[in-house]
Structures are given as C-alpha cells and as structure tokens.
Amino acid sequence: MSLALVTMSHSPLLEYADPPAEVADAVQGAFDTARAFVKDYDPTLVVSFAPDHYNGFFYDLMPPFCIGYEAVGVGDYGTAEGPLNVPAERAEELAQWVAERDIDVAISRRMEVDHGAIQPLEILFGGIDAVPTIPVFVNGVAKPFVTMRRVRRLGEAIGAFLTTFEDERVLVLGSGGLSHDPPVPQWATADDAARAMLLSGRHPTAVARQARQQRVIDTAKAFAAGTAAIQDLNPAWDQALMATLASGDLSPIDAMTPEQMAKDAGNSSHEVRTWVAAFAALGAAGPYDVAYSFYRPIREYIAGFGVMAARTAP
Ligand SMILES: O=C(O)CCC(=O)/C=C/C=C(\O)C(=O)O
C-alpha cells in the first residue's frame, strides 16, 4: 500500500501582504506544482497534520495531539468557514489504533480549525470539503512541547494504520513552518488581556478578530522593512531539516529540542512537527521519493517558506 505526501508552509499573510511579484509568482508556481502532484495522485482520503493558533485550542485544555471526528473552519485570515468533510468512522478507528500503540491522543467530536489546517485544503483542492479529510492537530505554538521522538512515533503509528487500507489512495498533509517567529503571544510574556485570549479566547468578535489579524499584518510589514522586533528567518536551518526529511532517515530529528528550535528558528518553528509527523507517516509505507521541493525565505510572509511533495517509491 503506497502513500503520498505534501508538506507546505502556511501564512496568515498570503492574502494580506505584497511581496515582490517574482516572489509571489514563485510561491504560486510551487502551489501549482503541488496541486498537479495531488491531482495526478487523486487521493480518496486526506490525513492532515496541522497546528492551531489559539482559534481552536487554548490553555484551558491544551493537548499535544488531537484527532478530529468532525471539524469546523473558524474563518480566520479570509479562509473558509464551516464544516470539513471528515469520515467520522475512519477517524474513530484511527484514534483507537493510535491509542493501542501507546500514543496518547485527545479526540474531538467538534474540532475548530484555523488557517493552519484550512489553507492547504483550499490551495490543493479548492475547498474544505472536496476530499474526505481526517484532521490531526499537532500543537506547534503552546508550551509545553512533547519530544520530537513522540511526534515521529505519532506519525509512524498513523502511517501504519493508513497502510492497512487497500481501497484508498491516502495523501498525508503537513502544514506549517519552517523557521519563523510571527507575533503569536507567549504565556510567559503576555499581559492580562493576552492571557485571557490564550486561556479561552474562542469565537472573538469581528472587531477583536480584526485587531488580532492587523497586529500580524503590521508586524509583517515591519519585518519586511527590517524594523520588526521578531527573530529572523533561518534558511540554513530550514534547508537542513528539509534535507533530513527527504533522506528517509528521520532519526536525527529525535535530538532536536524545543529550546534549541526556538533559539535557532523562532517560536513558531515548532510547527515543523506537522512535517515530521507527515513524513514519518509516509515512511511507514516504505522508502519514498521526493517529487518536488521548493524553498524561499520570505519576510513579507514571516516564513521560511517550503513546499515538498513525496510518494512511496515504486
Ligand atoms: O491572533 C493572534 O494573536 C495569533 C497570531 C496568529 O494567528 C499568527 C499566525 C501565524 C502563522 O500561522 C504562521 O506564521 O505560521
């Protein structure tokens, strides 16, 4: 049973920033290539590893991982609002399989997902309900973080489950990263208002949503102009990680620590956990070939921006 994979950065700035035309075109070209790869594979099921940015998961109950039996887009940054097409029975079977392999996952019967989960579905499929999708939340912004080994093992367990399907063509998606440090509040440094949002800021008013988004848009403008007080992108770190993922041997990733990742590649570099889980899932079906790899450090998007596509080797 073979699997296919697409991992891609997302960015709240995709529709709200104005990088040079050559950069925007290159990103659109990468999306076009990923879309063509997916069209050719023609998946019947998607398993999507994605983080959240305090839209669905908050500090009142923050799991490291969560499998959604149903999911709803919250509609941030111009992304689609409304239900995803989640095959609930398959999702339940997946959660049971993973639990039996000694990985503790939360489940949600109504997961709320933001641009982190929605952008890849919109970019690759043109909508959020086009292909049955099991959403898997992987915490990428909220301390504490589980070990990278644990993330790899989650991906392996999910991949092993997917290889049991003789009747499906499964695409695994990983959304986020690479090096970047957008202005997502941190509990340790947040003021009272920001802590209230981090604790349980579900369903903000339109005005509050707009204020949150504008802060990110303003920071991106300042970052592009060289005046933002956020950590710089780290293309060397990004490309080294992509090379490790492409190699098929993910074992070096086990040694990465959250502290060093934040120091080297910014507080949101933890989003690469979704890529690690996705590649580990793909690897569960055997050796794989990378069909496509794109990378640009893009300050206007506050992102070391990567796209990869891969498939089980024939
Ligand atoms: O609204 C907030 O306060 C959180 C900011 C936010 O949502 C930033 C998101 C950034 C990314 O998704 C990213 O760069 O990966």
Ligand SMILES: [Fe+2]
């Ligand atoms: Fe993100």
